[in-house]
Amino acid sequence: MTRPNQAQPPAQPSSATVIIVDDDAGIRASLDSLFRSVGLETRLFGSPAELLGGSLPDGPGCIVLDVRLPGVSGLDLQSQLVRQGISYPIIFMTGHGDIPMSVRAMKAGAVDFLSKPFRDQDMLDAVTAALERDAQHRAEAATKEDIRAQYETLTAREREVMGHVTAGLMNKQVAALIGLSEITVKIHRGNVMRKMGVRSLADLVRKAEALGVSQTRRSTDQT
Amino acid sequence: MTRPNQAQPPAQPSSATVIIVDDDAGIRASLDSLFRSVGLETRLFGSPAELLGGSLPDGPGCIVLDVRLPGVSGLDLQSQLVRQGISYPIIFMTGHGDIPMSVRAMKAGAVDFLSKPFRDQDMLDAVTAALERDAQHRAEAATKEDIRAQYETLTAREREVMGHVTAGLMNKQVAALIGLSEITVKIHRGNVMRKMGVRSLADLVRKAEALGVSQTRRSTDQT
DNA sequence: GACCGCATCATACGTAGGTATGATCGCGGC
DNA sequence: GCCGCGATCATACCTACGTATGATGCGGTC
Numbered sequence: 244m245t246r247p248n249q250a251q252p253p254a255q256p257s258s259a260t261v262i263i264v265d266d267d268a269g270i271r272a273s274l275d276s277l278f279r280s281v282g283l284e285t286r287l288f289g290s291p292a293e294l295l296g297g298s299l300p301d302g303p304g305c306i307v308l309d310v311r312l313p314g315v316s317g318l319d320l321q322s323q324l325v326r327q328g329i330s331y332p333i334i335f336m337t338g339h340g341d342i343p344m345s346v347r348a349m350k351a352g353a354v355d356f357l358s359k360p361f362r363d364q365d366m367l368d369a370v371t372a373a374l375e376r377d378a379q380h381r382a383e384a385a386t387k388e389d390i391r392a393q394y395e396t397l398t399a400r401e402r403e404v405m406g407h408v409t410a411g412l413m414n415k416q417v418a419a420l421i422g423l424s425e426i427t428v429k430i431h432r433g434n435v436m437r438k439m440g441v442r443s444l445a446d447l448v449r450k451a452e453a454l455g456v457s458q459t460r461r462s463t464d465q466t
Numbered sequence: 467m468t469r470p471n472q473a474q475p476p477a478q479p480s481s482a483t484v485i486i487v488d489d490d491a492g493i494r495a496s497l498d499s500l501f502r503s504v505g506l507e508t509r510l511f512g513s514p515a516e517l518l519g520g521s522l523p524d525g526p527g528c529i530v531l532d533v534r535l536p537g538v539s540g541l542d543l544q545s546q547l548v549r550q551g552i553s554y555p556i557i558f559m560t561g562h563g564d565i566p567m568s569v570r571a572m573k574a575g576a577v578d579f580l581s582k583p584f585r586d587q588d589m590l591d592a593v594t595a596a597l598e599r600d601a602q603h604r605a606e607a608a609t610k611e612d613i614r615a616q617y618e619t620l621t622a623r624e625r626e627v628m629g630h631v632t633a634g635l636m637n638k639q640v641a642a643l644i645g646l647s648e649i650t651v652k653i654h655r656g657n658v659m660r661k662m663g664v665r666s667l668a669d670l671v672r673k674a675e676a677l678g679v680s681q682t683r684r685s686t687d688q689t
Numbered sequence: 690g691a692c693c694g695c696a697t698c699a700t701a702c703g704t705a706g707g708t709a710t711g712a713t714c715g716c717g718g719c
Numbered sequence: 720g721c722c723g724c725g726a727t728c729a730t731a732c733c734t735a736c737g738t739a740t741g742a743t744g745c746g747g748t749c
Contacts, residue, residue: 443634
């Protein structure tokens with residue numbers, strides 16, 4: 244259960260962090276200086292192991308990753324990060340890449356795939372796109388997390404009632420369905436509205452949709 | 467205004483159509499026979515012009531496209547088709563492609579990007595993925611189109627009321643907002659429910675969300 | 690054992706939603 | 720000019736929703 248994100252004002256205008264993973268110290272250094280020159284923070288890693296072992300920032304950012312890395316390949320690292328729920332957008336670099344490799348990376352959700360040598364501007368454009376994608380993703384995740392935090396304050400019964408109510412059932416139908424009196428359903432329903440921080444059923448339905456919780460999915464549709 | 471799709475049973479188990487665009491007649495022929503061997507229908511074109519001039523099937527399908535084509539390039543054709551609202555998933559082939567080309571194609575939504583020569587199985591796998599994506603897209607589009615068709619039977623006033631109601635306003639609030647009596651709002655609201663084919667407000671809210679119509683987006687949220 | 694949160698239900702009251710009946714008005718078409 | 724449709728509103732009635740008050744019971748915790 245997290246604190247509501249929506250209330251947090253933009254504390255620091257902290258620019259984003261670019262996580263650089265490359266085994267070539269020269270490349271690391273030049274990317275580092277490139278990104279710092281445009282006001283971005285950086286974190287440098289020489290291998291996937293370092294990255295996975297080290298602490299990642301939890302602010303906005305993206306990863307710039309060489310495909311050919313000691314130990315795990317960049318593509319494997321990509322899927323590994325996805326599995327671990329680390330969702331920084333990834334930009335790949337490669338010195339000796341081929342088309343299948345780039346296609347595989349893009350299919351797996353990479354933002355871009357640049358061949359070395361690349362123009363600084365191309366890298367900056369890619370990073371800009373990646374940070375935009377990250378910001379978008381963070382905004383959605385924050386909203387959803389707020390809703391989930393509210394949902395978690397509900398008791399089991401309240402969640403059950405919420406599911407049926409947002410599916411469009413009347414209080415009496417819910418009552419019959421789960422073997423309660425209507426008045427009890429009304430009480431649970433009232434609690435749900437209060438705990439979920441909504442005043443209208445419409446808003447509750449939207450939050451339920453965001454959570455993916457609606458019991459009866461039968462189509463009342465009959466044109 | 468289209469007829470509701472949801473009522474249509476799967477009439478024919480008609481397999482999908484693969485649209486092949488390549489200037490090499492030999493390639494066209496061998497792809498044609500490959501796809502037919504697995505029960506797919508085909509349409510052959512030697513150039514983008516032919517494709518844009520000819521009539522496209524409107525059933526499920528996908529496009530297999532050479533990047534290097536007489537006239538327009540495959541990538542240009544891709545964006546052209548997107549602009550025209552033709553949304554068949556695209557698989558690219560190329561004899562002399564490079565990484566930037568493949569990345570650009572994938573960014574623009576291509577399903578796959580195969581280098582010639584490719585293995586038949588790789589092409590078939592790509593087509594399978596493309597047809598899956600197309601089916602998914604079609605299902606969503608059909609559902610949305612049904613809802614839009616219902617929405618278009620609404621009068622201007624009814625749409626206005628629907629927008630406010632699905633935003634969570636009470637009848638009397640809607641009435642005050644647009645200068646009507648509450649009873650009139652109720653009548654419009656009833657008409658909306660009937661015409662939209664829903665019995666509960668919850669279902670109406672979901673359809674409104676699918677359409678993107680909700681007037682007041684103020685946050686009644688106050689945890 | 691006392692306390693608390695959760696769940697359950699009854700009664701009661703006030704508000705909101707929904708529909709039927711009937712009526713008026715304006716606009717565009719035949 | 721008549722008709723149909725949409726829009727408007729009134730009265731009336733019924734159902735649904737929401738909450739307050741009060742009460743009981745159960746399973747944990749301090």
